[in-house]
Amino acid sequence: xxxxxxxxxxxxxxxxxxxxxxxxxxxxxxxxxxxxxxxxxxxxxxxxxxxxxxxxxxxxxxxxxxxxxxxxxxxxxxxxxxxxxxxxxxxxxxxxxxxxxxxxxxxxxxxxxxxxxxxxxxxxxxxxxxxxxxxxxxxxxxxxxxxxxxxxxxxxxxxxxxxxxxxxxxxxxxxxxxxxxxxxxxxxxxxxxxxxxxxxxxxxxxxxx
Numbered sequence: 001x002x003x004x005x006x007x008x009x010x011x012x013x014x015x016x017x018x019x020x021x022x023x024x025x026x027x028x029x030x031x032x033x034x035x036x037x038x039x040x041x042x043x044x045x046x047x048x049x050x051x052x053x054x055x056x057x058x059x060x061x062x063x064x065x066x067x068x069x070x071x072x073x074x075x076x077x078x079x080x081x082x083x084x085x086x087x088x089x090x091x092x093x094x095x096x097x098x099x100x101x102x103x104x105x106x107x108x109x110x111x112x113x114x115x116x117x118x119x120x121x122x123x124x125x126x127x128x129x130x131x132x133x134x135x136x137x138x139x140x141x142x143x144x145x146x147x148x149x150x151x152x153x154x155x156x157x158x159x160x161x162x163x164x165x166x167x168x169x170x171x172x173x174x175x176x177x178x179x180x181x182x183x184x185x186x187x188x189x190x191x192x193x194x195x196x197x198x199x200x201x202x203x204x205x206x207x208x209x
Contacts, residue, residue, distance in 0.1 A: 030183050031190070037176045038193065041169055048165045054153045058146045065138050073127045171209075173200045178208040 055061070127134070146152065153161075176193075177200050183190045192201065 026186075027183075027188050030179060030188065034176060034179055034190065037172050037179070041172050041176070041193075044165050044169045044172070048162065048169075051153070051158060051161055051165070054158065055150055057152050057154050058143065060155075061142055061146075062139055065142060066135055069127075069131060069135050069138070073124070073131060170197075170200070173197050174203065174208050177201065177203065181205070181208070 056064075173196070177196075180190050180192060
């Protein structure tokens with residue numbers, strides 16, 4: 001029987017099969033760990049996306065309503081062209097209605113409406129008097145939305161939670177990169193994720209766990 005330095009052909013074959021089996025198991029375990037890590041990263045990225053889209057708190061939304069109404073009112077009060085091509089005049093101050101009919105003797109004793117003959121901006125006129133009612137009505141409906149269970153978050157809490165998620169993602173990505181480099185040094189080629197962080201990929205070995 002042929003007897004080689006490292007054993008008989010059967011012994012060498014058995015040893016090689018065992019080594020290959022061990023190597024395959026190691027590769028399978030490596031890929032399994034990577035799948036688990038990448039699943040965690042994907043879940044955290046999903047959480048981050050959801051957190052970014054969470055509505056603001058009611059007080060912030062209410063302030064936006066007030067700012068919007070004020071902006072609309074300022075825009076409406078400003079003179080400008082009408083739909084028909086004429087020129088819209090802002091509504092007169094109420095003091096105009098208090099003037100004496102005899103203030104200008106040349107006008108006689110008949111009171112004349114301010115801006116007589118002008119095209120009054122009716123939108124501005126209504127908004128100037130219904131401003132508070134409009135805001136109150138919108139805020140009431142806004143409160144109903146929040147009271148109905150609208151999930152929301154303050155900007156301070158949003159920032160804190162985003163920072164925590166980003167740190168978790170970074171920890172997992174560093175571990176992922178460490179496994180990839182170790183596997184490649186062992187002769188196992190593993191592709192990085194298409195969205196892998198460039199900062200992590202370029203990190204030194206000393207920065208990896």
